[in-house]
Amino acid sequence: MPILSYIDAVTLALREEMQKNPRVFVLGEDVGVRGGVFRATHGLIDEFGPERVLDTPLTESAIAGVSIGASVYGMRPVAEMQFADFIMPAVNQIISEAAKMRYRSNNSWHCPLVIRAPYGGGVHGGLYHSQSVEKLFTGIPGLKIVTPSTPYDVKGLLKSAIQDEDPVLFFEHKRCYRLIKGEVPEEDYTLPIGQAEVKREGTDVTVISYGLTLHFALQAAEELQKEGISVHVLDLRTLIPLDKEAVLQAVAKTGKVMIIHEDNLTGGFGGEVSALIAEEAFFELDAPIRRLAGPDVPAMPYSPPLEKEFMLNQEKVTHAIRELAEF
Amino acid sequence: MPILSYIDAVTLALREEMQKNPRVFVLGEDVGVRGGVFRATHGLIDEFGPERVLDTPLTESAIAGVSIGASVYGMRPVAEMQFADFIMPAVNQIISEAAKMRYRSNNSWHCPLVIRAPYGGGVHGGLYHSQSVEKLFTGIPGLKIVTPSTPYDVKGLLKSAIQDEDPVLFFEHKRCYRLIKGEVPEEDYTLPIGQAEVKREGTDVTVISYGLTLHFALQAAEELQKEGISVHVLDLRTLIPLDKEAVLQAVAKTGKVMIIHEDNLTGGFGGEVSALIAEEAFFELDAPIRRLAGPDVPAMPYSPPLEKEFMLNQEKVTHAIRELAEF
Amino acid sequence: MGNERHRELGLTDDQVLQMYRTMLLARKIDERMWLLNRAGKIPFVISCQGQEAIQVGAAFALDREKDWLCPYYRDLGMMLVFGQTARDQMLSAFAKAEDPNSGGRQMPGHYGDARFRIVSGSSPVTTQLLHAVGVALAGKMEKKDFVTLTTFGEGSSNQGDFHEGLNFAGVHNLPVIFMCENNQYAISVPVEKQLAGGSVAARAQGYGMPGVQVDGNDPLQVFEAVKTAADRARRGEGPTLIEATSYRLAPHSSDDDDRTYRKAEEVEDAKKKDSLNQFKNYLYGAGLLDEERENAVNREIAREVDEATEYAEQAAYPDPEQTYTHVYRE
Amino acid sequence: MGNERHRELGLTDDQVLQMYRTMLLARKIDERMWLLNRAGKIPFVISCQGQEAIQVGAAFALDREKDWLCPYYRDLGMMLVFGQTARDQMLSAFAKAEDPNSGGRQMPGHYGDARFRIVSGSSPVTTQLLHAVGVALAGKMEKKDFVTLTTFGEGSSNQGDFHEGLNFAGVHNLPVIFMCENNQYAISVPVEKQLAGGSVAARAQGYGMPGVQVDGNDPLQVFEAVKTAADRARRGEGPTLIEATSYRLAPHSSDDDDRTYRKAEEVEDAKKKDSLNQFKNYLYGAGLLDEERENAVNREIAREVDEATEYAEQAAYPDPEQTYTHVYRE
């Protein structure tokens, strides 16, 4: 199987879906000739022409709103927000419009669109090119939220997102783009949205995570294995709909739970996962539910020592899991 | 002490602060001659003139952004979003700008502004005049989020918000506006932002809530008292900063916790409160942590039977608490 | 007013009578809703009164078999032209299960009807402009020749989405018509405090598209402007901005009290220009209407409104279980 | 170019020399940053190259003791006029604790300096226009006579906040100057794909304010336009929109590769119009500069940039604990 980077899996999924369905098109800032500032849409304009690879004006609300209109008509727009931080001007269109189109029309209309957005830090992006914004949308019924961590999952889930009949926010961790590589089958496969995956089996501590921090968890698990601590790692992959069954099963495996994400602690999705567990798997628990997350400051600063302080890493994760294991 | 309605307490707090500080001014849609569509700014234009009671164009991003600029200069704008649902176009200004002004300027600049917004349902407002939007902002460090439930708290907290040196979102439950009345001292008092209050002492079940549902909890407690169930009711009053100490103490009181809010269950602030408890008061718990909240649908429908189904009420709350008490 | 104007515009006598009838039907449905509201039977009304000429004139200029609409909450007249009935309106007013717009989920005035290519709208103003641009983009991509019309108030024209929508449509030269229904108030805020420069149409130039101002009390002027814009759009010449000015004859909604911000005389003055009277006079002048025929139309419409009201009042509410459906595809 | 133009505008010989010197200093700081970036010493640069005349010309037209700025990320030249130094820029480039804009928290180019009434900016474009309107509103309320200048790119002028800001300023007749620095690209997207109608200045009419187009390679033209706008604003006559057109001589940022979307020849052509050369020639023609004096200026600036670089490179990073401070008032 070919080894692809995380971002190449994005491009591949887009290309395959565009080849298959002429109604799929991409739009966003610099997605055309430039191929995207991260190069996620590289080469698509050559293959599909400027009509299906649209450079839009610098207007996120329009990118979302026009996608809604086009998808209501029956197209399959895949919009790019250049950085997840810049999704903010589109919040009204996403929350008031996309999320509610089906519900408010009593199922007469729906808008099958995908919004891709690179999120997360560790790339010297400073306050506004490093944010995790998933928490803004996980509480909005009507949206699906996908946050893959591996190239394999990226391809399968992005293809599912494009085929989905409801609006999907597809958050790509930008630090993973070139850092994370993995096997990606050449064939046309999809992965179901709403299904978590056990990325590592273990018996002492259950880690629940997604995105970049999932990799820290896997590295930490490897490390801790040497100390005789066996870590069970669940990759949520999709935040909404949340795979509750998988979460509860993962908790039952060890009785000790650590939820990890890069988004700030307070209000982050970890709270939701924790609340689910505290309500539905309370008697499986052998220890308090721990969360390890970005600090409660407005965003990740630019200066290297501050960025480092904000970001999680293998060391911090290992330390936290070890502590919980010893609880 | 005079008995005031919840909305009259809003008006009174505004008037007092405007009298005291000439740099306090209000702005928003229809806040001038019309006195606000709910009449919260009624009479202010007569007392303070159109320069300090500004009817703005129909542009929420401008209302927030102009308030930021004015407050950076040193004014004390109190902006009204006509309905909390219409705060969405202002999300970029609130999250990217107001919340981060102090942090990003390393404390050189700050923006002491207040954004008031009527939220919540039960007023035949349909999908877009009934939403609870606090969950969009509780995960944004740099903002303070206040959600009072009584006229007394409204006056004290709104005055604190206006005097605060940081941006405050002040969410007023619109169903409370004329429904909830209470004693409000005439003197100039403030209440500290970030302090919860025990609104009723009890020993069997702890209810943690805010806004309209707090009143359902109090009514339910009254009812359940007759059945011999003693309910402890904590009113968060401020969501951010969260009064963790008060939450943990309230949990310790009974060991059984029910968190109630009108906002949707998933992603609602209840998840955060539950996670706090599951991490820091785990060994105080005698039962799973329960959440009772709005259903996970996009918003509250208009048709009476659907609105009723969506809304919590005393009956539903009583039932849920009883169940937990019997656990 | 020359009484041959409609023929010069290519409208038959039957068509203008139909226009008048639809304007009147819209007005009468609206008036009935206020009565129902004041009687405590429906919780909310938002009114088309004063804007019927704009809505009906515009809709008649479109192709009702293929064109798309992204309307706003006052467009009752337009909905009737495109195919919705008095009964549909009343089902919506009573929030009954059969309401074709939303099954009773949305407040009245929140139109949406897949049968007639009317895209579902929300309450936050001006968002629909971008949907219209998106529909138009899709049409262009699919090489269809329909046009998309979207409407909005003059207050709403100050929202960011207006700017982003017109700019996008201009850059991509899309077959979309932006029509502002300038009724001179945004709730209590008059145009002077709302709209720098005072003219919505003047903004078109900044997007390289025609900006047209018409008398919104004259359905034929509106018809002509929209027809021209639609023809232009179908020829691939891109978008047009139209500003049709009239006056909001009723309070903003049943929750409003307009006496707090405008004088009764001002409203009375505006009523003198009421498009319904003006257009009726035109039809009288053209010999298309006389007292007898007018009475017949009035009776017909009254019956239609009565029947619709009765039906809707009797109709079933949605089942509470409907609260939980259609969040996602099922 | 008549070589007396600056005197006609009320600028002394010293002042124009100072303008030139500041433009050059900005360019040289910018060039050094690219070198530092390519050498791996700083992670990011965003450039003012090609826009120095706009920034310096505009800033000279303002009152540096009382006027307010809400700039954007390319306004290095403007920052220097208002009081920031080469050292300040380098401290920011190296993200050191002493960076006056943000203590190293923000990327370079994210200006903000309370000493000089420069409001802190963010990355999301166009938000600062509304802050400028707010500052201007506050000034008007407090009966001050300062003006507020805000700048932005032509791509950014399509954001909703542009529209809402100009409209608000127009309605309230506020002393604010909106200046677009049109460098013809928004990253890879050229004006034609960005800006319906092709002109930012043309949009002013839609807000009832003057819209002025000037050659952004000529600091004197920019000076004149901003001076006129500032005088107007101080007289209480309200806002002005200015579009100053030049060209972005460097890639969008150090993360960009502009060869993927524009031809080398196009950039070369633009370089021929480089404001630094043109203005130098003007000063030569006016007898204010000769080779000797030019060399002296060059040497001075080189030293200034060297010293700034050295200082900043040696300076301390913020302490990691700084991650947690100033979220709220402490």
Ligand SMILES: Cc1ncc(C[n+]2csc(CCOP(=O)(O)OP(=O)(O)O)c2C)c(N)n1
């Ligand atoms: C984004 C948003 N803000 C506020 C409102 C509340 N609101 C409803 S209608 C209205 C006034 C609209 O005025 P205009 O656009 O002129 O339309 P009109 O009602 O006069 O037809 C306002 C402020 C809203 N619906 N959406």
Ligand SMILES: Cc1ncc(C[n+]2csc(CCOP(=O)(O)OP(=O)(O)O)c2C)c(N)n1
């Ligand atoms: C809201 C938002 N969307 C996207 C970006 C990413 N971005 C940064 S600069 C830029 C182009 C800006 O172009 P223009 O306004 O012309 O200014 P220029 O850089 O050319 O000076 C883009 C798309 C951003 N900073 N903010």
Ligand SMILES: [Mg+2]
């Ligand atoms: Mg209006």
Ligand SMILES: [Mg+2]
């Ligand atoms: Mg540019």
